[in-house]
Amino acid sequence: MAEALSGVGPRLRRLRTDRGVTLTALAETTGISKSTLSRLESGGRRPSLELLLPIAQAYQVPLDELVGAPAVGDPRVRLTPHKLPDRTVIPLTRQPGPLQAWKTVMPGGPTDCTPVTHEGYEWLYVLAGRLRLVVGDRTLVLGAGEAAEFDTRLPHCFGPADARPVEILSLFGRQGERMHVRAAPKSRCAASD
Numbered sequence: 001m002a003e004a005l006s007g008v009g010p011r012l013r014r015l016r017t018d019r020g021v022t023l024t025a026l027a028e029t030t031g032i033s034k035s036t037l038s039r040l041e042s043g044g045r046r047p048s049l050e051l052l053l054p055i056a057q058a059y060q061v062p063l064d065e066l067v068g069a070p071a072v073g074d075p076r077v078r079l080t081p082h083k084l085p086d087r088t089v090i091p092l093t094r095q096p097g098p099l100q101a102w103k104t105v106m107p108g109g110p111t112d113c114t115p116v117t118h119e120g121y122e123w124l125y126v127l128a129g130r131l132r133l134v135v136g137d138r139t140l141v142l143g144a145g146e147a148a149e150f151d152t153r154l155p156h157c158f159g160p161a162d163a164r165p166v167e168i169l170s171l172f173g174r175q176g177e178r179m180h181v182r183a184a185p186k187s188r189c190a191a192s193d
Contacts, residue, residue, distance in 0.1 A: 005047060007068050013041040015059060015066070019095045030054040060094035086111050086159070092169075099173045103127075108163040115155035121173045123149040124158065129166030133158045 016026060027034040032051060039045035047067070056063045081090045092101040113134055124133065125147045133140045136154045141161045150156060152172075160166045 005067075006043065008047045008052075008066060009041050009043040011066060011068060012037075012055065015061070016041070019059070019097055021095060021097050025097070026055070026058060029058040058095070060091075099171060102170045102172075103167065104170055105167050106160050106165060108160045108165050111159035113157040113159050115157045117155050118152050119174060120152040121149070122152050122156075123147065123171040125169040127167040127169060129164050130161035131158055131166050131168060132161040 016023070023034045023037050026032075026037055030037075032054060036045060036051070037055075040047060040051060045051075049063075052063060052066050056066050059066075079090050079092070081088050087104050087106040090103040090105075092103055093099070108129070113132065115134055124131070124142070126142045126144050128144050130144075131142045133142060133148055133156070135148075135150045135156045140148065142148060158168075
């Protein structure tokens with residue numbers, strides 16, 4: 001047991017740094033003081049369920065992963081959908097941090113598209129169906145395989161473009177964080193055909 005407990009601190013530090021999360025951000029998410037988190041990571045504080053449960057929840061990882069329990073062989077990720085009146089949102093990002101990802105499924109039909117503004121930057125990719133996207137004074141219809149990105153300080157809203165359901169992937173970053181789609185130059189694509 002002592003060996004398992006001694007490995008918790010370095011595991012917590014590695015998990016936090018691998019995900020690019022600061023102690024301050026983790027403290028805000030978990031409600032655990034920054035100094036307590038630092039002492040946990042350095043081994044100066046003994047881990048307890050009271051401390052590990054909020055950390056596991058913040059990282060969206062099983063408690064077993066924090067304490068180094070042996071794997072049980074089930075690789076499935078369990079996602080929890082959130083049902084809203086006009087859509088179902090499934091968070092795909094399993095940790096706090098500057099970029100967050102979601103899958104959103106919206107049933108077809110007319111929706112209330114009241115533009116909103118907030119700090120940040122958003123990238124949308126249409127998986128299936130047709131998406132009506134309003135950004136500023138422009139209205140676009142995106143089909144499966146199309147993407148859009150925009151500054152969320154501009155008035156924006158989105159929903160299904162017609163009576164069919166639409167599914168999208170969405171990446172959101174705080175202001176200044178932009179997602180970039182990397183594509184091979186045309187000449188390289190033509191050479192590989």
